[in-house]
Amino acid sequence: MTSGRPPRERVILADRRGARVIRTRVEVQEQTQVGDALVRGLVRTQLGLALRLAAVVVCTVALIPLTMGLFPEIAAVHVLGIRLNWLILALLVYPVLYGVGRLYVRFAEQGERDFVRVVDGEP
Numbered sequence: 001m002t003s004g005r006p007p008r009e010r011v012i013l014a015d016r017r018g019a020r021v022i023r024t025r026v027e028v029q030e031q032t033q034v035g036d037a038l039v040r041g042l043v044r045t046q047l048g049l050a051l052r053l054a055a056v057v058v059c060t061v062a063l064i065p066l067t068m069g070l071f072p073e074i075a076a077v078h079v080l081g082i083r084l085n086w087l088i089l090a091l092l093v094y095p096v097l098y099g100v101g102r103l104y105v106r107f108a109e110q111g112e113r114d115f116v117r118v119v120d121g122e123p
């Protein structure tokens with residue numbers, strides 16, 4: 001008995017991975033325990049990155065007066081009428097700060113991409 005309808009098809013749920021992606025996004029958006037743990041992990045990662053890079057900056061900048069204190073003859077040197085320690089501050093510290101800032105942005109964006117990849121369920 002055919003009534004002109006197409007034959008019945010069995011409908012099966014789509015790929016389970018897709019269902020997980022939606023659920024993970026909802027958990028992050030609704031701030032469930034799982035979503036909260038994911039967001040806290042992202043914040044912890046970025047805080048750790050910031051602290052490590054801040055330690056690099058502090059150590060780099062602290063070496064300048066330490067070096068000048070240990071070797072006072074270097075502090076007395078003048079280049080083009082400017083004391084060497086001021087030239088070092090001007091020519092070393094600002095590029096270091098700029099480079100560390102760029103590095104932080106690069107690594108923070110990478111961490112955010114990794115977070116999105118985890119939320120989206122990609123490998």
